[in-house]
Amino acid sequence: MIHIPKLLIEDVVEEHINEVLPYIVNGIKFFINIIVTIKNARLQCTLNELKVNLGVDKRRYIAELNCIRGSAHKVINIKHDTVIDFDNRKFNNYFISKIDLYHKFFKYLLKNNNKKLKQILKSEPYRLERIYDGLEWNFDEIFFVTNDEKKFVCDLLSIIFNYESVINNKSSKWNGYDLATRLDITVCPYCNRSYIFTVISRDKEIVRPEFDHFYCKSLYPIFSLSFYNLIPSCSICNKKKSNTDFLKKQKGLHPYYEGYGNNAFFTYEIKDLDTFEGEKEAVKVKLQINHDPDGKISINNKVFAISAIYEYHNDIVADLLYRGKTYTKSVIEDIVETLNNGESTKVSEEEVFNLIYNYSSDEDIPKRSLGKLHKDIVDRMKWDVSFFSSAHMSLSKK
């Protein structure tokens, strides 16, 4: 797990909110419209209760609602509207029976110039957890419900906070390509293995990262479009994490706030000396966790199977060890001397060392596939005097 410095993403937050906010507000207003229609129909029904056949009234208001539903495609761009089925048992039991509460909830999101809605969209991850607790507390009859009703609530919120229609929609004004291009994160922060850059060629969208929902959208659809909940990642990591509950069940590292840093690093175990001939079977790659007070690194390692996957990068480690044997300090000095012979531009020993060992600085790690693996292994090699007695390994020992 690699920490993506906040500096890289800061400008994008406001842009993202400005683009998705009107869309969500439209969705909420759409449901408020439905609620008002239902409430009006009910009012009429009560007034005429004694005179009018209730069945006729019911049909009339359902027709009116269906008319609103007919506009759903235009208003909130939904392709299927099974959730808003006015004759459906769930809609009657879970929505109409709590219609005043839903009305209050939607108005709460929009009041004071959409204040709560903006908080949902722009708050930092751990603040989102508190927002969710607040929603559960204030609207427990919507958020603390049976599993069947919860499914209904999630479907309903997924229509309003509609990730598919915004981010996954090529014709959306602000889709995943726009967001990914602005973020410009080129390597998956979860695994630091796969390149995830966005490619648009001749106005054609070719490839972009997937967006992992840090708080999964199946359980927390209200955060489906929240900026800090959209982590650009590779499809392997996105699938591995899937429905892992980082809000209620366990805590994970959030790449915009933390990474393994110096608390966990890759190291190796030499099985036999063939390693120095580049033999990958002779070396085992390991993730060593030094400091993990809240257990987030262990959870991250388990969820993304980092240790298990990196074991298969033993070829790279074996190759680095082989280079360690070959490119000794005196060899590097010879290379530098040859390169600088008679040239005005001077190459330093450190530059040559970094080139040979594919050694990244801390700032470059987020941009390089396996950057942390290379850096950690070479750092370990520098210290491993028992295997690397040649003095060059102390070249940039810190």
Ligand SMILES: [Zn+2]
């Ligand atoms: Zn990944």
